[in-house]
Amino acid sequence: FLSTGPVDRVQRPVKLIVANERALAAGTRYVDADLNRLFPGVPDSDVHEEQLAHALHNKIEDCMTLGIHATVSFAEPFGTLADPTPLKTDLMRALPVDYAADFSGVVEGRSVNLGQFINVEAGYQGSASAVENAYGCLLAYLRATDVLPGATDPTPTVHYRVDEPIRKAPDQSYEVCAENFDRVPSGEAYAVSAAGGQLTADEPFWPVLLSADGHETLLGYRARRVGTLGDTAGQS
Known part of the structure; x- marks a missing residue:
């Protein structure tokens, strides 16, 4: 953005922060x-990311903030948030994302737990499409917050309420056989262990961040599809 973006059209101050430069360099x-388990951080910790979480929290505490991540679970961009407010909802729907996962009451220490924060998972880590998706979301966010001129068209972003994590068995590897944000019917397998055991749905759910390799102890999360973000639609 700073080298090739519409910097000359910026209408008000904005902070662009690389969250963990030491990790990026490594x-x-x-x-x-x-880092994304440690907010609001500890200022005098010996752990680099605990200090960094505290410093970042101080930098953005009074700012509405968009975080941008990449993932190993899904090619398309999608949003994550917690404790939706009208402002969070409006900003999320201003982004070019079809799905938003709501982690209210399920996670703690995450950036989405902060009061004025929404997040985008831009696509597969290291992919050109993730870079393109992230840039598109950044421009849309800057327009929606009047940093850049221009209107945004609200996206009918589907709201998924995350219910609980899906945990891995210790020392076990898996292959997933379900797609994120697609309904898994009751009784259907959504993952298979290296030993051949199947994980099957006790009741219908929609997977979020489901991946064999994304986390040491988690396969992903179970969620419910509850309608369009910002509407009061019931469960689908």
Whole structure:
């Protein structure tokens, strides 16, 4: 954005922050611990990311903020948030994303738990499409917050309420056989362990962040599709 974007059209101050430069330079997700589990942070910690979480929280505490991540679970961009407010909902729907996962009451220590924060998972890590998706979301967000001129067309973003994590068995590897944001019917397998055991749905659910390799202890999350974000539609 700073080198080739419409910088000359910026209408008001905005902060662009690279969250963990030491990890970026090392080519790793984190140095000591996962930053996105540690908010609001600890200022005098010996853990790099705990100090960093505190510093970042202070930088953005009074700002509405868009976080941009990449994932190993899904090619298309999608949003994540918690405790939706009218402002969070409007900004999420201003982004070019078809899905939004609501983690209210399910996670803690995440950036989405902060009061004025929404997040986008831009696509597969290291892919050109994730870069393109992230840039498109950034421009839409800057227009929606009047940093850049121009209107945004609300997207009919589908709201998925996350219910609980799907945990891996210790020392077990898996292959997933369901697609994120697609309904898994009751009794259908959504993952198979290396030993041949199937994980089947006790009741219908929609997977979110489902991936064999995305996390050491989690396969992903079970969610419900509850309608269009911002509407009061019931469960589908």
